[in-house]
Amino acid sequence: MAVGGAAETRGPRSRYGRRKQRAGVWLMAPAGVYLAAFLLVPMGMLVYTSLQSGGAFSGRFYFDWNFANYADVIVQYKTQFARSVAYSIAVTLACLLLAYPMMYWIAFYGQRWKSSILMLILVPFFVSYVIRTVQWKFILGDDGLIFGPLKHWGLLPEGFRVLATPFAVIAGITYNYLPFTALPLYVALERIDKSLVEAAKDLYSSKWQAFRRVVWP
Structure with a gap:
């Protein structure tokens, strides 16, 4: 009787679990179709095109698994590749340092202001990526809101500029991607048990030792 009752109990539960799994699959189906149509298919077409041979002047291209195209691109544009890698490393470090x-201060000392501060960080990103990038062109332009008055007052030379420099590129990318670094860090720091930090201090650890041994790992 007990075995039969357990089997009867597992039956409806297992059927409910299968229905729940199928429901999850159907709910994810639209997103999967969207990704397949607008991400995987274009990437496949790009790979297919990159392995073609031919010439722009002849106007004839044909697919022949020409992997030499990748070697040619690396040789011809190695400076651009190296610059991209250097910029990406600089942006990653800048995002982490900022x-x-x-996020450490918000997680440990923000208290009732946490939500408000996080909202202030996120509000600018409700605006289009392009608009946010273009606005920095007006702010950091040669005669923009910052450098225009400084040049007028003689605090900066007339030839001083920030736009179209490596600093401007790194600063712009850092600004646009900072929330993608900040929010995961906040979630990780918020989950740390604050009592562990207090316990480390009670055991005569300095603030740096408590941070290094409790928070940082």
């Missing part, structure tokens, strides 16, 4: 102290 986001970690800010």
Whole structure:
């Protein structure tokens, strides 16, 4: 009787579990179709095109698994590739250096202001990526809101500029991607048990030792 009752109990539950799984699959189906149509298919077409041979002047291209195209691109544009890698490393470090102290303070000392501060960080990103990038062109332009008055007052030379420099590129990318670094860090720091930090201090650890041994890992 007990075995039969357990089997009867598992039956409806297992059927409910299968229905729940199928419901999850159907709910994810639209997103999967969207990704397949607008991400996987274009990427496949790009790979297919990159392995073609031919010439722009002849106007004739044919697919022949020409992997030499990749070697040619690396040789011809190695400077651009190296610059991209250097910029990506610089942006990653800049995002970490800016986001970690800010999220640490919010998680441990923000208290009732946490939500408000996080909202202030996110509000600019309700605006289009292009608009946010273009606005920095007006702010950091040669005669923009910052450098225009400084040049007028003689505090900066007339030839001083920030736009179209490596600093401007790194700063712009850092600004646009900072929330993608800050929010995961905040979630991780918020989940740390604050009592562990207090316990480390009670055991005569300095603030740096408590941070290094409790928070940082």
